[in-house]
Amino acid sequence: MTNKELQAFDKKIKVLHLIKSLGRGGAEKLIPETALVHNQSQFEFHCIYFYHQENNITDELEKAGIKVHLIPSSNLGLFFQVKKVRHFIQSNEIDIIHAHLPWAGILARSVGNTLSIPIVYTEHNTWERYNKLSYWGNRISFKKQDVAIAVSNEVALSMSLNSIWDPYQRGGRMKLKVIQNGVNTDVFNRTGTQESKSKTIQGTVEKKAAGNNHQVSSLGRTLRMDLNIPENAAIIGIVAVFRSQKRLWLWVEVALEILTQNPTTHFILVGDGEWRERIVTKINKAGKSGNFHLVGVQKNVIPYLSLMDIYLSTSEFEGLPIAMLEAMSCEVPVVATSAGGIGEVIQQGIQGYLTEIEAWEKLSNYCIDLLQNPDLLHKMRLAARARVIEQFSMKRMVDELEQVYLEVLR
Missing domain, CATH: 3.40.50.2000 (Glycogen Phosphorylase B;)
Known part of the structure; x- marks a missing residue:
């Protein structure tokens, strides 16, 4: 996105990351790491998570400038958090929901049923690896979003094959896009070189x-x-x-x-x-x-x-x-x-x-x-x-x- 395109917005674009938990998995780590590279004079990031565990990365999100919020819930309990998430979005004037992994994706689509807000979903794995409840919840609600991002071509293929019963339609709401994961190469750098033997x-x-x-x-x-x-x-x-x-x-x-x-x-x-x-x-x-x-x-x-x-x-x-x-x-x-x-x-x-x-x-x-x-x-x-x-x-x-x-x- 160019600076000119960003400047067309008269206020910061508020993005809400939705994710079930903030452990040290790859999906979770990408939230603060991408935030550090985003232009935060143009973006404001929030994150809601639902399952608290030891050794999570909430402090890393906060250091990255993300406002972190916990709504305690179990997997099945997420369906009872729709009103709370909807209220949060309205109170904080969120512009975009960006959900990660199936349970948060299902919740985001449920929230979006009654709110006119764009929904972006990132899929970090192939659907065949999810349990039946995650799989079917994801599949049934999958088209009720704007963009589905796959982190690899294999993940994109899995999404396409598993939603073939509900094919993508020209002009339809949802688009599928591959955005492969990235690394901040300025930060991740080897610590020294040898000069002799x-x-x-x-x-x-x-x-x-x-x-x-x-x-x-x-x-x-x-x-x-x-x-x-x-x-x-x-x-x-x-x-x-x-x-x-x-x-x-x-x-x-x-x-x-x-x-x-x-x-x-x-x-x-x-x-x-x-x-x-x-x-x-x-x-x-x-x-x-x-x-x-x-x-x-x-x-x-x-x-x-x-x-x-x-x-x-x-x-x-x-x-x-x-x-x-x-x-x-x-x-x-x-x-x-x-x-x-x-x-x-x-x-x-x-x-x-x-x-x-x-x-x-x-x-x-x-x-x-x-x-x-x-x-x-x-x-x-x-x-x-x-x-x-x-x-x-x-x-x-x-x-x-x-x-x-x-x-x-x-």
Whole structure:
């Protein structure tokens, strides 16, 4: 959206984000991250959420200039919050509702039945992955909105196929648009470069040129010491909510296979969730607890991403994972299953390696080969960041969002 187009409005455009909860998932994190890039002299952002949990990101939204409001509710209780949300919209003269994920989407459409207000909905996953109640509630109400945004082409295809019984009509209210997730590449940046020598998993090698490999900054060295990771050990990691879709039990199996060939490798898992105890048990049974570091939920993941040599993902399904894009922006190549939008980002052999979702066993070989080839690893580091800058920047994402906002207001 150009400044001229924005200036056509004589007041700030008020956008209300609706989302069920504010945990540390990718959908939730995008709300403050996009707000920081929006022109807040032209936009005012509010957010209503309904389920409060520990380690949420309300403080991050507030620091981003978003006014946060909690209306306590369960999933089914959302249907009884329509009047409260409608009253909030009228009292605060909201211009646009932007809902995220099925439950908030269903609520937004219910509110919109009695209010003349544009509704934008962002879908972060394929419909086949939702439970039946979420699926049918989403499907039945889906056309009662102005724009449906898909975070990847696969998500867009899923939306189209699942609403084929109610086809999109020329001139109809709802439009479907793909806006791929983005990352603020100015913020997500690796913390330092090395000027002399670098040790790889194979031993010590002389650098071919100054700056050819990365060293950990003073913060990174302190973090290595805190985690008891040797200075020259290779590190493979992930940032994730520990839930079933991530298949972290397979992640650990891949890591254990890597250790059979590269016993000095260390593994960092940033996050938490229902699978934590089972993962810890699996690691302890293998007798490799010294090589694994479960550091819990971290508000600032950049120091951890900056330690990583490889970002490893074993997901069964995805939309377009923000954490992976953040890792790439920090010059971390990716070895992953081609779940969801991952296959739309990673070009095989350029920014990393992909396998089919059920061929996850091959991930260990790709990691081993990459760790044993420092020149290729360096080349992929640079290619990963370049890919994000060129195609997945937050600036590009926000420009596309603002264009959607302008279109629905027209």
